[in-house]
Amino acid sequence: xxxxxxxxxxxxxxxxxxxxxxxxxxxxxxxxxxxxxxxxxxxxxxxxxxxxxxxxxxxxxxxxxxxxxxxxxxxxxxxxxxxxxxxxxxxxxxxxxxxxxxxxxxxxxxxxxxxxxxxxxxxxxxxxxxxxxxxxxxxxxxxxxxxxxxxxxxxxxxxxxxxxxxxxxxxxxxxxxxxxxxxxxxxxxxxxxxxxxxxxxxxxxxxxxxxxxxxxxxxxxxxxxxxxxxxxxxxxxxxxxxxxxxxxxxxxxxxxxxxxxxxxxxxxxxxxxxxxxxxxxxxxxxxxxxxxxxxxxxxxxxxxxxxxxxxxxxxxxxxxxxxxxxxxxxxxxxxxxxxxxxxxxxxxxxxxxxxxxxxxxxxxx
Numbered sequence: 082x083x084x085x086x087x088x089x090x091x092x093x094x095x096x097x098x099x100x101x102x103x104x105x106x107x108x109x110x111x112x113x114x115x116x117x118x119x120x121x122x123x124x125x126x127x128x129x130x131x132x133x134x135x136x137x138x139x140x141x142x143x144x145x146x147x148x149x150x151x152x153x154x155x156x157x158x159x160x161x162x163x164x165x166x167x168x169x170x171x172x173x174x175x176x177x178x179x180x181x182x183x184x185x186x187x188x189x190x191x192x193x194x195x196x197x198x199x200x201x202x203x204x205x206x207x208x209x210x211x212x213x214x215x216x217x218x219x220x221x222x223x224x225x226x227x228x229x230x231x232x233x234x235x236x237x238x239x240x241x242x243x244x245x246x247x248x249x250x251x252x253x254x255x256x257x258x259x260x261x262x263x264x265x266x267x268x269x270x271x272x273x274x275x276x277x278x279x280x281x282x283x284x285x286x287x288x289x290x291x292x293x294x295x296x297x298x299x300x301x302x303x304x305x306x307x308x309x310x311x312x313x314x315x316x317x318x319x320x321x322x323x324x325x326x327x328x329x330x331x332x333x334x335x336x337x338x339x340x341x342x343x344x345x346x347x348x349x350x351x352x353x354x355x356x357x358x359x360x361x362x363x364x365x366x367x368x369x370x371x372x373x374x375x376x377x378x379x380x381x382x383x384x385x386x387x388x389x390x391x392x393x394x395x396x397x398x399x400x401x402x403x404x405x406x407x408x409x410x411x412x413x414x415x416x417x418x419x420x421x422x423x424x425x426x427x428x429x430x431x432x433x434x435x436x437x438x439x440x441x442x443x444x445x446x
Contacts, residue, residue: 113189115146123148126176134172147185149174184391184442190365191319197358198321204351205336205344227348230336237333237343238272244327244345245276252280253326253359254289258407270300274307281310290362291316292407293385296369305370315366318388319405321358329356382441386420389413390436 115123119142126132126149134151137143144150151174208228231240245252277287287308293316295301305314323340325333332355336342346352368374382390385406392402403413417432424439426432436442 113146113186113193115142115148115186116140119143119146119148123176126174127179131173131175134174137174143174147177147182150177151175180437180440180442184394187391188395194321194358194362197354201334201351201355201358205334205346208348227346227351229345229347231333231343231345232341234341237341238269240343240345241325241327241333242272242276244331244333245280248280248285248328249283250285250328252277252285252287252328253324253356254287255320255322255324255359255362256289256291256295257320257323258292258294270304274304277312278308278310281308281312286311287313288359288363289314290320290359290366291369292320293318293367293388294407301369312370313368314370315363316369317362317366318385319407320362324355324359326352326356326359329353332356381423382420382439383416386416386423387441389416390420390441393417394433394436394442 119140122132122137122140122143132149137149142148151171205228231237281287287310289312291301291314296316301314305312323335327333329352330347332346332352333343334346334355336344346355388406389402392405397405399410399413399417402417403410406413420436421427421432424432424435426435
């Protein structure tokens with residue numbers, strides 16, 4: 082019997098489309114999203130302590146993503162008796178610690194979301210005064226403007242209810258912690274429950290994003306005890322400002338800090354942009370309902386403390402950390418104090434150093 086495995090044609094490494102084939106073309110992609118081939122070689126570099134530069138030549142994202150660094154020439158290692166190839170050999174690339182890579186990539190992802198939010202706001206501001214001019218008559222523009230400013234809580238609820246009345250497919254919501262636990266949040270939920278249940282009764286689905294600080298909030302838990310149908314919820318450390326997208330046809334977002342002015346967006350490109358932003362956040366989020374996933378602690382550090390640690394190493398103040406994570410500043414300081422105790426830190430500067438050494442940013446919170 083012939084040993085087929087020994088034949089060169091059957092060796093996967095010789096197949097022209099094998100993922101590790103150095104001659105296989107490298108498809109262009111975002112450097113902040115390393116391809117599977119790059120991840121595989123990065124794993125190899127971690128296990129072997131380095132990688133020959135020639136092996137990474139066909140994968141520029143290894144360097145662009147910050148997975149590998151050129152081997153550094155350590156002056157203290159110029160002793161000819163030292164035989165560490167990762168230090169002395171300029172043809173070698175050294176792997177960057179996974180904790181630093183992950184934190185850098187997650188921060189870049191957060192920055193992209195922030196840029197998209199600012200871009201959305203700039204577009205809305207730029208196009209709002211233009212929606213009433215152009216090739217259409219004033220009457221037609223008033224009837225269905227691409228962007229409409231709605232003032233007053235009552236009128237905002239009426240606009241959302243009107244859009245929901247004709248919905249048949251899905252409702253996408255982002256509900257940040259801001260105001261959600263006060264009387265305004267309770268009143269808004271009371272108004273929303275009937276129209277949300279009506280959509281579910283028509284066979285539609287609802288997906289909602291919350292902040293992690295809302296996972297045990299009675300108002301949130303009560304909502305999903307009452308709703309019947311295809312309703313899902315997930316949570317993140319940080320989310321965008323409030324957003325409602327109905328059937329991917331119309332979107333509502335705040336136009337002021339006090340929540341009394343909103344934009345009703347019907348321009349297809351803008352609505353699709355907002356829905357795509359929601360989708361990206363959704364796939365990064367932790368399931369909350371119908372099947373909750375409980376995020377584990379790591380070496381005595383809770384997921385919330387890991388999120389705070391990530392913001393601490395970026396140099397943010399207590400106030401900024403509290404605002405971004407949807408908690409009050411006293412709660413943020415309690416978590417920071419507990420984190421410092423767990424890591425044995427005696428000062429803010431030492432805490433940042435110990436966070437880097439601890440490896441708690443190795444995994445996503």
